[in-house]
Amino acid sequence: MFSIVILSHKTPPLLHQCLESIQNATVPGGYEVIVVNDGGPEEINRIAEQFKSTMPLTCIRNPENKGVAYSRNKGILAATGQYITFSADNYTFEKEHFVNTHRHLQQYDVVCSNITTRGKGITAQALHAYYQFVIANWTRDARKVEHGYTGKKFPAGAASTFTASAIKDIGLFDSSLQSGEDSDYNLRLDMKGKKRIYVPKIIVYREENTSLWYALKKQYSYGRDFYCYRKQNNYKHLIRYEIQDAWYVVSTYLKTTGNVRLFPLAILLHGAFRAGIISQILKNK
Numbered sequence: 001m002f003s004i005v006i007l008s009h010k011t012p013p014l015l016h017q018c019l020e021s022i023q024n025a026t027v028p029g030g031y032e033v034i035v036v037n038d039g040g041p042e043e044i045n046r047i048a049e050q051f052k053s054t055m056p057l058t059c060i061r062n063p064e065n066k067g068v069a070y071s072r073n074k075g076i077l078a079a080t081g082q083y084i085t086f087s088a089d090n091y092t093f094e095k096e097h098f099v100n101t102h103r104h105l106q107q108y109d110v111v112c113s114n115i116t117t118r119g120k121g122i123t124a125q126a127l128h129a130y131y132q133f134v135i136a137n138w139t140r141d142a143r144k145v146e147h148g149y150t151g152k153k154f155p156a157g158a159a160s161t162f163t164a165s166a167i168k169d170i171g172l173f174d175s176s177l178q179s180g181e182d183s184d185y186n187l188r189l190d191m192k193g194k195k196r197i198y199v200p201k202i203i204v205y206r207e208e209n210t211s212l213w214y215a216l217k218k219q220y221s222y223g224r225d226f227y228c229y230r231k232q233n234n235y236k237h238l239i240r241y242e243i244q245d246a247w248y249v250v251s252t253y254l255k256t257t258g259n260v261r262l263f264p265l266a267i268l269l270h271g272a273f274r275a276g277i278i279s280q281i282l283k284n285k
Contacts, residue, residue, distance in 0.1 A: 001082055002031040002098055002161070003007070005075030008089035009065060012043040014207055015089035019051045027098040032056040034075045039065035044089075069173035069181040076167060085161040090207045091115075100202050101161050105146065109166035110189065110196035113159040123215055126265035127208050133266060137252045138198075146226075148199040156189060156196050157182035159204040166194050179222045180229030182186040187233070212265070215274040223276020237281045245272040 004022060009016050015035070022033060033055055037044040048059040072086055078243050083105060097113070102258050104111045114135070118127035132272075142151030147172050156162070170188050198281065227237070250267055 001029045001080070001101075002027050002085055003035045003079035003081030003083065003164075004031055004087060004190060005036065005072060006078065006087045006089055006091075007036050007038055007068060007075075008044045009038045009040040009183040010068065011089050011105075011207075012041060012047050015044060015047050016050075017092055018087065018206070019047070019055070019057075019131040019236055021092040021094075023051070025093050025095050025098055027238070028102045031098070032058070032079070032081060034078050036069070036071040036074050037061040038061065038071045044210045062090045064171050064201050067178050069177055070175040072157075072181075075171040082164055083161050083253045084164055084167060085211045086157060086158055087204075088206070091159060092205045092207070094203060094205075097202060097204070098161075100199070104199060105161065105163060107161050107195070108150075109194040110156040111161045111202070112156055112196060113161075113204045114158050114198075114200045116203050117204050117206050117208050117260055120173060122262075122265065123210060124208040126212065126269060127215060128259060128268045129262040130269045132269075133252060134249065135198075137249045140252070142198070145197065147201070148172045148197050149200070150195065150197050152186065152190050157184055159206075160196075168191075170194070179225030181273065183226075184229060184233075209210075212268075216268060219269050219272035220276040220279075223250045223278075224280050225276075226273075227277045227280035231280075237277075237284075239278055239281055240279070242277050244272050248268055264281055 006015070006018060019033065021030070021200060033051070035044070035048045035057065037059060045059050045061060048057060051057050058078060059080060062071060062074070083102070101111045101113070115131060117124055117131060138151070139149050142149035166189070169192055170185065174184050177184055231237070249270055
């Protein structure tokens with residue numbers, strides 16, 4: 001059985017679409033849905049209640065916004081399935097998503113999906129291009145296998161499915177991290193010898209309806225928080241490295257996509273993330 005943990009905070013209407021996609025999917029062995037309302041409006045609970053008559057669903061509410069890691073842990077503790085899938089309310093699943101995922105879970109501890117960003121406007125297109133070239137950058141050090149890639153860089157978290165046994169061995173997510181919780185969990189997976197696969201053909205669709213300015217601020221915030229995670233793990237922080245790595249990722253984007261039209265926006269998004277890291281390096285010198 002699959003336990004599908006959905007984090008919801010600000011977009012109740014998208015939660016309805018997410019739940020509908022699960023309802024229409026084929027799920028081997030059955031499923032349960034656990035919606036974690038992370039300090040969001042009461043409307044999230046009301047939408048979840050609408051589906052209780054047609055699917056096994058539990059709704060948990062945090063009294064205030066606690067973040068991704070804390071909310072995932074609440075879902076893990078409530079889950080009873082053999083497999084645990086982490087989702088957000090703005091994700092939708094294809095009909096065969098869980099069938100294809102289940103096939104790979106017979107050999108791997110974690111199956112990571114490809115995330116395709118959808119939405120109106122240039123910002124959604126830029127976010128899609130940005131995340132796709134970041135994924136392309138991850139594959140440079142990965143080992144190619146029949147259906148995808150295995151390696152240490154793929155962030156097993158959102159849109160990923162874990163065996164419950166792997167989570168039991170690794171433990172809960174670090175709720176003190178506001179960003180970097182996936183990287184931290186990946187490190188722990190590697191330390192325990194857990195196997196994961198990234199499968200490009202298993203797609204999760206993510207709806208984005210935000211401004212470019214908000215996206216840039218969010219990336220900058222991610223960078224600042226990620227610095228704190230890496231400092232906690234004794235990472236040697238060098239501004240030169242951050243700039244070189246940023247350029248490598250950006251140049252990889254051109255090689256893999258060739259989409260020149262969105263190139264400046266992709267640079268801005270990745271630059272905002274790196275700027276967040278560099279700002280913390282300068283602050284702590």
